Amino acid sequence: MPSNTDFEISRRGVLATGAATLAAGTMVPEAAQAAIPGPTTDLAPTMMPVTLEVNGQSRQLTLDTRTTLLDALREHLQLTGTKKGCDHGQCGACTVIADGRRINACLTLAVMHQGGKVTTIEGLGTPDTLHPMQAAFVKHDGYQCGYCTPGQICSAVGVLAEIKAGVPSHVTADLSAPVEASNAEMRERMSGNICRCGAYSNILEAMAEAKGELA
Ligand code: FES
Numbered sequence: 001m002p003s004n005t006d007f008e009i010s011r012r013g014v015l016a017t018g019a020a021t022l023a024a025g026t027m028v029p030e031a032a033q034a035a036i037p038g039p040t041t042d043l044a045p046t047m048m049p050v051t052l053e054v055n056g057q058s059r060q061l062t063l064d065t066r067t068t069l070l071d072a073l074r075e076h077l078q079l080t081g082t083k084k085g086c087d088h089g090q091c092g093a094c095t096v097i098a099d100g101r102r103i104n105a106c107l108t109l110a111v112m113h114q115g116g117k118v119t120t121i122e123g124l125g126t127p128d129t130l131h132p133m134q135a136a137f138v139k140h141d142g143y144q145c146g147y148c149t150p151g152q153i154c155s156a157v158g159v160l161a162e163i164k165a166g167v168p169s170h171v172t173a174d175l176s177a178p179v180e181a182s183n184a185e186m187r188e189r190m191s192g193n194i195c196r197c198g199a200y201s202n203i204l205e206a207m208a209e210a211k212g213e214l215a
């Protein structure tokens with residue numbers, strides 16, 4: 001029959017063995033240590049000249065190749081109408097029109113648009129001569145705080161262009177028929193543009209009005 005002392009000795013033995021095993025496991029031979037690369041110290045950005053046509057004007061920039069189109073517009077060209085909401089492609093606040101297609105500017109690098117055309121909310125209309133979609137948003141109160149609005153308007157313009165070009169969506173019932181700018185089509189296509197104020201029904205009314213001029 002083992003005594004309490006035997007158990008105590010066994011417990012100590014186990015602890016000592018465990019500690020020794022752990023130490024052995026963490027010991028790295030010198031040769032292996034030499035092969036482990038040290039921390040990277042060369043973090044210098046790779047700069048590249050980029051030419052973009054933004055709102056009809058040629059703009060030359062020299063950018064870190066990691067710069068997103070959104071940051072190029074906001075931080076380098078001071079076009080702050082385009083908003084940064086999530087910076088992860090989830091809210092649509094950064095929507096601009098690039099070479100005729102609406103895109104999330106936070107999900108693309110500026111260098112990928114070398115020589116391309118970009119239209120931001122500043123290039124759609126002016127306070128005196130609003131773009132039809134801007135005028136419809138004003139008329140139908142398609143915004144409250146306005147943070148999502150530049151992205152909503154650029155996206156709405158892109159949606160009507162897509163429909164006009166016959167591009168189908170998830171809710172297009174008949175792929176062989178011309179695509180109609182129905183409420184269902186517009187809702188589906190605008191689903192990537194989030195409005196925290198919930199101005200969705202007014203945005204849809206604005207689009208319904210503008211589609212007469214744009215679709
Ligand atoms: Fe680009 Fe949200 S900031 S999708």
Ligand code: FES
Pocket residue numbers: 142143144145146147148149194195196197198199
């Ligand atoms: Fe406020 Fe859309 S108007 S988030």
